[in-house]
Amino acid sequence: MRDARRVVVKIGSSSLTTAAGGLDADRVDALVDVLAQHAGRPDREIVLVSSGAIAAGLAPLGLTKRPRDLARQQAAASVGQGLLVARYTASFARYGRRVGQVLLTSDDTSRRAHYRNAYRTLGQLLSMGAVPVVNENDTVATDEIRFGDNDRLAALVAHLVRADLLVLLSDVDGLYDGNPATPGTRRIDQVRDPAELEGLDIGSAGRAGVGTGGMVTKVEAAGIAAGAGVPVVLTSAVHAADALAGRETGTYFHPTGRRAAGRLLWLAHASAPTGALTLDEGAVRAVVERRTSLLPAGIAGLEGDFSAGDPVELRDTAGRAVARGLVNFDAKELPRLLGRSTRELARELGPAYEREVVHRDDLVLLRS
Numbered sequence: 001m002r003d004a005r006r007v008v009v010k011i012g013s014s015s016l017t018t019a020a021g022g023l024d025a026d027r028v029d030a031l032v033d034v035l036a037q038h039a040g041r042p043d044r045e046i047v048l049v050s051s052g053a054i055a056a057g058l059a060p061l062g063l064t065k066r067p068r069d070l071a072r073q074q075a076a077a078s079v080g081q082g083l084l085v086a087r088y089t090a091s092f093a094r095y096g097r098r099v100g101q102v103l104l105t106s107d108d109t110s111r112r113a114h115y116r117n118a119y120r121t122l123g124q125l126l127s128m129g130a131v132p133v134v135n136e137n138d139t140v141a142t143d144e145i146r147f148g149d150n151d152r153l154a155a156l157v158a159h160l161v162r163a164d165l166l167v168l169l170s171d172v173d174g175l176y177d178g179n180p181a182t183p184g185t186r187r188i189d190q191v192r193d194p195a196e197l198e199g200l201d202i203g204s205a206g207r208a209g210v211g212t213g214g215m216v217t218k219v220e221a222a223g224i225a226a227g228a229g230v231p232v233v234l235t236s237a238v239h240a241a242d243a244l245a246g247r248e249t250g251t252y253f254h255p256t257g258r259r260a261a262g263r264l265l266w267l268a269h270a271s272a273p274t275g276a277l278t279l280d281e282g283a284v285r286a287v288v289e290r291r292t293s294l295l296p297a298g299i300a301g302l303e304g305d306f307s308a309g310d311p312v313e314l315r316d317t318a319g320r321a322v323a324r325g326l327v328n329f330d331a332k333e334l335p336r337l338l339g340r341s342t343r344e345l346a347r348e349l350g351p352a353y354e355r356e357v358v359h360r361d362d363l364v365l366l367r368s
């Protein structure tokens, strides 16, 4: 951990705001002090995933707690994101460092061209010595395409930039074997296998009116990152320096998997499918066992109003999800193509209809 060169640090709203609501400039500065020192060493790079846009926008808009409706959350995020980045800009300037704002949606990150763009921009910022400050693009995301929680976004960003380490900072110094407010609960120092966590009381509520997802989303995010080969430290913001220096702190999640191919991890975790295709038995075998592309001939039915490029679920005839993929046709185009061979379609409708419905490079299996 001490040698981790490229580190993604995620900080939650609860660690950036005051009890009265609004951004806590002192806490932002304290975090930046630690990050700037780490990033100031040769060969070290930081990508910061920062929540707090909604929380920072509440007080300026006269709101006392996080609104339930999406429209007001988006308005708060719009006001708060500006304030948040202004604060980071001023704070990193004390160290002569620039910051670059990067706002992502799940839609951006599962589409091939957008994914490459995100990868390139983050890499460029880092190579120019700037600190990318990433958040979800809350003001334009709809409920359906929202990540909704930055823990998962941070895990996917860690994978995207091929980070050596993911540090999740919260207001609690690690994962506990029960709600830490309950006397007698103990911190878990290491997690070697997510199965070790089964049966633990892991709360889904964050600090009232501020954070989202509680510990549940952190544990899920740690599972995604560790499963993709990125070790994770989960600790409190006050221990950020320890985590970056490789000193023991919080809960350490050992990597459990190998680094998977780029975009497919995003496809599996970032996006909610906008529709579903039902595959006949032969097509399930072809896609799952032989890892081929999905052709119209093997599709028995479809549901949902998707557009070309959207993520869809691939199901067997019993309705079980077997894979997820990016579809190459709009839902309204597909019915007349189903069950027909690509050669026949190309002859009848033109060469554009020879294409796969889901290309195997855009397909991720959900069970093996």
Ligand SMILES: Nc1ncnc2c1ncn2[C@@H]1O[C@H](COP(=O)(O)OP(=O)(O)O)[C@@H](O)[C@H]1O
Binding pocket: 011, 012, 013, 014, 015, 169, 170, 171, 172, 174, 175, 176, 177, 178, 179, 180, 181, 201, 202, 203, 204, 205, 206, 207, 210, 211, 212, 213, 214, 215
């Ligand atoms: N088993 C657990 N271990 C640690 N914290 C837990 C657990 N269950 C629930 N929590 C709560 O989760 C909270 C952190 O979630 P949240 O407020 O959403 O964080 P953030 O805003 O940093 O993303 C902690 O303050 C703690 O009260």
Ligand SMILES: N[C@@H](CCC(=O)OP(=O)(O)O)C(=O)O
Binding pocket: 011, 012, 013, 014, 050, 051, 052, 053, 054, 055, 077, 135, 136, 138, 148, 149, 150, 151, 206, 210, 211, 212, 213, 214
């Ligand atoms: N994108 C949202 C943060 C969503 C979120 O996951 O919040 P948190 O649980 O505090 O990390 C915002 O900036 O307000």
